[in-house]
Amino acid sequence: MRVEGVIVREARPDEFSEVVRMIGEFRLDYENLSPEHFIVAEHRGRLVAFGRLKPYPDCTELGCVGVVPEMRDMGLGKLIARELIERARRRGLPEIWITTDLVGYFEPFGFVPVQVEEAPRSLREKIARFEGTVRSGIRVMRIVL
Numbered sequence: 001m002r003v004e005g006v007i008v009r010e011a012r013p014d015e016f017s018e019v020v021r022m023i024g025e026f027r028l029d030y031e032n033l034s035p036e037h038f039i040v041a042e043h044r045g046r047l048v049a050f051g052r053l054k055p056y057p058d059c060t061e062l063g064c065v066g067v068v069p070e071m072r073d074m075g076l077g078k079l080i081a082r083e084l085i086e087r088a089r090r091r092g093l094p095e096i097w098i099t100t101d102l103v104g105y106f107e108p109f110g111f112v113p114v115q116v117e118e119a120p121r122s123l124r125e126k127i128a129r130f131e132g133t134v135r136s137g138i139r140v141m142r143i144v145l
């Protein structure tokens with residue numbers, strides 16, 4: 001981490017409109033947005049990063065990892081991803097999935113690319129809705145916990 005004094009905690013409903021605004025700005029997954037799925041990073045009283053574990057009927061996806069532009073490349077995205085993985089582990093989830101165009105970013109955490117045909121149905125359907133509209137080159141990755 002290249003920044004001191006960062007607190008990671010659950011998102012509060014009163015700050016959630018700010019998270020939703022950034023999700024739109026960063027072209028992230030805007031479906032089924034619910035504050036209780038999200039964690040945030042706070043620095044000097046300001047919300048600087050966020051991410052979520054998104055539940056589906058057939059799997060859980062780590063997603064919506066976003067960092068305010070002026071604080072990128074300081075380790076905040078990694079902090080959020082690591083914390084979400086740890087929370088999934090503590091919950092006893094067997095695995096988590098990601099749909100992303102940033103394969104190289106998520107590999108170091110242990111996520112491995114998977115053929116889209118092998119992904120849970122809900123993720124295949126999600127990719128069909130997002131590919132080429134919200135983002136391009138979306139791949140599926142999985143980590144076994």
Ligand SMILES: CC(C)(COP(=O)(O)OP(=O)(O)OC[C@H]1O[C@@H](n2cnc3c(N)ncnc32)[C@H](O)[C@@H]1OP(=O)(O)O)[C@@H](O)C(=O)NCCC(=O)NCCS
Pocket residue numbers: 026028064065066067068071072073074075076077078079099100101102103104105
């Ligand atoms: C992607 C994002 C979350 C990364 O967060 P961040 O806090 O800037 O990144 P971190 O500081 O945690 O990690 C930086 C490292 O990741 C690498 N990295 C950054 N973007 C990358 C990418 N697109 N592909 C591969 N590696 C990447 C950097 O080179 C750096 O490597 P280093 O640690 O070896 O120097 C952030 O850029 C962001 O919010 N982007 C817009 C939203 C987005 O695209 N989210 C991901 C959607 S799946």
